[in-house]
Amino acid sequence: MAYSFVSHLYCPKCQNTYSADEKANVCACGSPLLVSYDYAGIKAQLTKETLVKRKPDLWRYHELLPVKNKENVTSFGEGMTPLIEMKNLSEEYGIKTVWMKDEGLIHTGSFKARGSAVGVSKAKELNIKEIAMPTNGNAGAAWALYAVKAGIKSHIVMPLDAPLITRKEVYISGANLYLVDGVISDAGKIVARSVKENGWFDVSTLKEPYRIEGKKTMGLEIAEQLDWELPDVIVYPTGGGVGLIGIYKAIKELMELGWVKKDKFPRLVAVQAEGCAPIVKAFNEGKRESEFWQDSKTSAFGINVPKALGDFLVLEAIYETSGCAIAVDDDTILSEQQLIAQKEGAFICPEGAATFAAIRKLRESGWIKSHESVIGLNTGMGIKYPETVEADAPLVGKEEAIY
């Protein structure tokens, strides 16, 4: 019984292949690398009936993950996050079924934990001792804390404006933390320079192949949680876009395994903020790559990514599934965040709120039909962004009552 059926890495641009047993960053051509598996081998070993008895974390899909030796799995029980039916939002939006996949219920309170769980575990397997990365906050927190458990030293560079709590998460982990007065691209350049000089392993978004594998488990879980009947639409807040690429890859792999129907791909939607919408611009212009977005700005900090290395993979996922890309403005994001708390009792992050604001807009425009089923990804807990919420409240005397 193999723990993993990983076979090799391949380049989606030039089709070059690489070993999954050696350290790899990007292809010689500069493209991110993707992971391939022995799908026939998986088919022969893994059944849906086996799966149901496994622990409710993302390692239940270990045959479809790149870690070969179970001993290298570095886990805080991440995965199998709830898929919650949002009946009040369904009514509000006029859509038959609206689910929220709640990625707040995971180590560090952000979906970034999935990428770091698999990425750090594989780094441990490849005997990597020091990693470095730029981050908008949540990814840095997740990688720094997972790295501790794996015995790996990490170096994190973060914009000054990133959510303060993520800075504290990195700090308490004991990682080397640096700040830059700029955006994530500036942090990325510092990291690129530093890994060369120090011989650290660069784990920037899509500069290592395994983060996608962690993120793809969102797609695997969605399929399993819906008893292998996929929804009509999946909506995802898009910065680096790894989650969308991962969900697309997951569904293709499930089709390859024959676990979901081949004829019906959910339409994938990339949501961005109006202050940083390079993927949306490229989509609207029918292009297959995006351009650097100047002076990007949004309160949904996690999706402030002016140019994603995997932009062409995000756009491919959108085009191939008849999906779309859509931008929402910051005021709309914050009012949707409040509405969801007051209608559904869920305090979600601004990026997640952007997702639901987009679902509302897409229903209004008719792109989503009233009879359809839609999943919105909430990528993290609202409590990581306290500055988006006020807290006015009257003071009561100890001898008083309230009415």
Place this chain on the structure above:
Amino acid sequence: MAYSFVSHLYCPKCQNTYSADEKANVCACGSPLLVSYDYAGIKAQLTKETLVKRKPDLWRYHELLPVKNKENVTSFGEGMTPLIEMKNLSEEYGIKTVWMKDEGLIHTGSFKARGSAVGVSKAKELNIKEIAMPTNGNAGAAWALYAVKAGIKSHIVMPLDAPLITRKEVYISGANLYLVDGVISDAGKIVARSVKENGWFDVSTLKEPYRIEGKKTMGLEIAEQLDWELPDVIVYPTGGGVGLIGIYKAIKELMELGWVKKDKFPRLVAVQAEGCAPIVKAFNEGKRESEFWQDSKTSAFGINVPKALGDFLVLEAIYETSGCAIAVDDDTILSEQQLIAQKEGAFICPEGAATFAAIRKLRESGWIKSHESVIGLNTGMGIKYPETVEADAPLVGKEEAIY
């Protein structure tokens, strides 16, 4: 197939019984009420084999929960939180096995979600329209947000010094939020007065019988996650003590069902802060009830409870299981919090850190033996307490590198 096998409520002090189909607060004698079930009925319907196929949330134990009609279940997928082996802490403490039950991975990031999930669902079943409660923060946030989903209006009174993020959670839910310049007992008095004047339902700790039922699922999960082999010791940070009472009740019920061995009860440990340790004082004096703790103060805000209504139940659980009660000081709590982040990659709350500091002390004193297995409850995410952590980091220029 009954969804619930709830039979009635009973008073653990005077043995009076009450219906579980009508609103109930405390017994006429003033004691909290406990929930009883038809255990023979459960035995006949529910098997461990059935359980394994159910969704990974606390409602998998619905036969052992008080909600009769599934339609009233108000859920965000809470429960089946990870039980994580802490190998580095085992080594650090010199204890064979140390697990952390991580209650941060739940709606609102705090174990309070369990009590509110079941309490709010049952309130909905009983047709309750408005609830009121005092809170140290996390419980208020959880009850306010669950109440939204159930269509119940809530009134929350919170000390001024409670964690700011919990104030924001209550605020964004649209609940009526009030602050008091005092401790939770002061908030409790305001609520007691207000429920009388307004006809609201009082859901203060142990003033309604169903919160314990939610909390007891921690005990059910621990047993299931360890394949029905209980650990030697379970350590729990104790404010109101509902979790400890719940875990004790859970294990007794599992013994009644014959799902765990009757001869070996885990020793239950109540951990308090030195600045607020009424249960510890009572335990040290061999008493069965605690006294009000004057001028209580601790950075582990959730366990700042000067006098718990269920103190006698907490002490009973300790005495009956040959457990103990122990206090740790605030400096030790904060240094243990940091150590756990840097040894295990887990950023836990101060209350959770108190738990692990207590495990260390109990091993040092020999009360826990080196060959034993110990579970520590981390009751919430560290990110809810940003003020406990610094975030110093150097600024790097955009054209620089780091070393």
